[in-house]
Amino acid sequence: MKPKNIRIKDIAQLAGVSQGTVDRVLHKRGNVSKLATEKVNRVLAKSNYKPNLIARTLGNSKIYTLAVLLPDPQMDPFWKQSYDGMLSAQHQLTQLSLKIELENHFFDLNSKESFQKAALEIIRTKPDGVLVAPLFFNTAISFLKDLQQAAVPFVFVNTNIAESQSIAFIGQDLYKSGRLGAQLLFQKIQMANCYVILHIDESLQNAFHLKEKERGFTDYLTETGLSNQSISITIDHQPGKNFEKAVAEIIGSNQPAGVLISTSKAYQVAPIIKSINPAIQVVGYDLIEANLNLLQTGKIDFIINQNPFRQSRLGIQILANHLFFKRSFQSQYLFPLEVITSENAASYLLHTGYSADLPE
Amino acid sequence: MKPKNIRIKDIAQLAGVSQGTVDRVLHKRGNVSKLATEKVNRVLAKSNYKPNLIARTLGNSKIYTLAVLLPDPQMDPFWKQSYDGMLSAQHQLTQLSLKIELENHFFDLNSKESFQKAALEIIRTKPDGVLVAPLFFNTAISFLKDLQQAAVPFVFVNTNIAESQSIAFIGQDLYKSGRLGAQLLFQKIQMANCYVILHIDESLQNAFHLKEKERGFTDYLTETGLSNQSISITIDHQPGKNFEKAVAEIIGSNQPAGVLISTSKAYQVAPIIKSINPAIQVVGYDLIEANLNLLQTGKIDFIINQNPFRQSRLGIQILANHLFFKRSFQSQYLFPLEVITSENAASYLLHTGYSADLPE
DNA sequence: ATTTTTACTGTGTGCGAGCACAGTTATTTT
């Protein structure tokens, strides 16, 4: 009647060996005779044994150190949210008496060198796991090779590097994100002359990000046939040049029906765009405060949210599961493309903090 | 150096009593002298003791029975998703060797009597906890009183009954949902003569739901001043009457710029509406397959998603936490108002299954 | 033939909390 769980003890009994032997077989520790191995495996095969993960962690009071290779949260509110998600995961694990230590290795978003430096730092400290936003492809590659050599498990957030054996990637489908951006721009105005996708302060490191989003953006245009022109513009803050003026000129000269800003920096251009022509649709990324304010005042029409909080929380949780429970999961977690308007923004702000995703 | 966790053992030592005594104080089991109680409490006060939840559950191999009072998943795809969320929670708990049994008590959405009957059934079986969608206010009230009498903890999903001492409510802010619906309708067409909020097959049990959404809907209209008329229409499937024809007549005679369907039944009317005039905006609720198909073909413009899967999964998790870990949480979990378009729908479908929210 | 090595196997303890039960006082009853 009772669906009693089968334990190592039971398997030992059924196989006619000791618990120690079963344990050795299960963990492939060797030093087991062929005969015994076979007996155990036979029982194992038809018993559907599932280790009790709770019991497993009880004895393990080890404090795992997880290195975090992330853009400096102080420098960018988006990455601040990301980091907060990690702290949230840590908090929850602590509640369960599972101790992890987060070892911060922050780098400068605009400096490949600082990424490199932080990465070397991590190799030196030999953490038990690494959560990394591998924004600089080339630099990341060799770092990841080192990690793999040292058998340190790592998880990607935000950016994937398919060539590496990460235990998981957590992020969004950028192509679809670009398509969604285009679709949202088309809500108010349908047929139009020209639409713009605007990249701000993005030199090379995010090249792949931008290209994917752009591809989605233009594909949507082409498929729907709603516009005959999409323009991709990159604009940077340059010393000696007036950024606002530069933006105004570009928008003024192109007169687009809508602008998709490919990063979280919509707040830097939305007021300028709307002051030129309030009818120009503006869609940006990420629910950071500056964007949120403009969303409420109508200077931004839609925000596509990545939920960095949940993404990186999940990242830590996956690593923790890997280490504490020796569980592994699907390797790709594509987050929903969240559409935020002035009317549902508040509901997303409430939402971030409350839950703890344990991957299954 | 090591942030070693403080254990019952340590407290016992510090207080100069045995572990048993500390345990009795912690659990208020009585049979402790005033002196000992005080000694323990003194140590407890400054030691910030947090029980090890993992160790706690290890010894407890009890299988908790959770009763589920829900509309029959077979009869409604929305509630199917809800039920799947519960199964997902159960699955995850099983992985951790925490056993719960879901005792299904399904009722007919349209029958107060079946709700009543299922509720009585639950009282009889005396479960360890109850997850309930209390759609019928009056009938629920007395049932909930009985539960409280029997000290059975219960959680609400979808609908809240603030008068009852549930350990949690999980749902959405309906007022804001109505506002959002109105906002989405206004994306394409701004100023317009008339907007309609349409209730299908909703007699009385959902009165509160509908009223709240309607209130949000009309408030948004008034505030923005974008329309001078919002019409609330209720339409039912009546034997002997042609439903499609009735819908067509109503839409045809009112010629609204947009229609918000207040339930998940948008699929029943969207094709009719669009065939009358494709320019009429249609916004519906819930990511069920029928709606999804119409979203892809442009017969529905936006869907507002409630994520019943995650809602009810969280509900089970809260109950499990309550029972296994004796943890309690905030009592209200308002879910984000998810905006779904044809371009981001797929990303939401991927998303449902992968994560396990453990409330904090 | 005895020792050493290798190959294997079983026992035992700890992890932290919960609870049953035995054990020890103090208080009341006879």
Add this chain to the structure above:
DNA sequence: AAAATAACTGTGCTCGCACACAGTAAAAAT
């Protein structure tokens, strides 16, 4: 004053797994 009861306190076992260590048997070396 002895016995009975009540009031309290401490010990010890359990949960399931992991790992250390002790122990045994067979094979190899001396």
